[in-house]
Amino acid sequence: MTVADGPAGDVLMYVLGEFDKRVEDLDADADDWGYANRPIVGGTATSNHASATAVDANATRHPLAARGTFSGAQVAEIHRILSEVDNVVRWGGDYTGRKDEMHFEINAPYSRVAAVAARLNGGTPSPPSPGPGGHATVRRGSTGADVALVQRYLGLTADGVFGADTEAAVKRYQSAQGLSVDGIVGAATWGRINDGLSGDDPGNGGDDPSPEEPATTLKRGSTGPAVTALQSRLNAWFPAYSHLKADGVYGAATESVVREFQGRAGLAADGIAGPRTLAALSL
Secondary structure, eight states: OOOOSSHHHHHHHHHHHHHHHHTOOOOSSSOOBOOOOOBOTTSSSBOGGGGTOEEESSTTTSOTTOOOOSOHHHHHHHHHHHHHTTTOEEEGGGOSSSOOTTEEEEOSOHHHHHHHHHHHHTSOSSOOOBOGGGOBOBOTTOBSHHHHHHHHHTTSOOOSBOOHHHHHHHHHHHHHTTOOOSSOBOHHHHHHHHHHHTTOSSSOTTOOOOTTSOOOOBOTTOBSHHHHHHHHHHHHHOTTTOOOOOSSBOOHHHHHHHHHHHHHHTSOOOSOBOHHHHHHTTO
């Protein structure tokens, strides 16, 4: 398929590659589509396909307007992949109206897409064998998308570089989870992180962090800059359903939008922005 030359195409090809490895085989049928100079089906607005910033994967298995064409586990994996690219790609299965589960499109400003592409292109030259969910074992000195995902999950700055701070945070997380404390994100630690990203970790999507976890919890009644940042991020990334006043007050409207995001992201929809929810939003 043909995609845009540059950051948008790089990010889309990463998403497709991970989709092929972790969600569903991109088969040999002629039903994987990229560039097409046309409007959105059923409308007059120009499709993202016309700028080569959208792709359709296994279209005949996931026809337009069909719902539930992926299993729950596959949906969770799709959301994990999108979190790895900082949610600059939107999946048609998350549309609030007519679903388009074959469809993935760039949905962020150029600067954000370019930053993600630069991170992906600066990954480890020879990655180790993948572990659970297709993730490589990462440790001090590793770089790339898997490191950034760990950092986002643990509430760190997601620069994709596994340094001393990341190692210390991993050790704290392993200790709190009863895992072997070695600072290396291998099979056991990835398994626990993957459970957390899918909402299956003990507790729920907004649990108060343990004292060992370097994350903040925001909920009804919270106020301040962290709430403003949360509201602004939801509005910027999910304009289809988030129209919050970024006033720094966590009220009923903010709680409702957080619930909506959590449900779409495969997290427990409790309306509390805990460490897992904030990590999924790169906050």
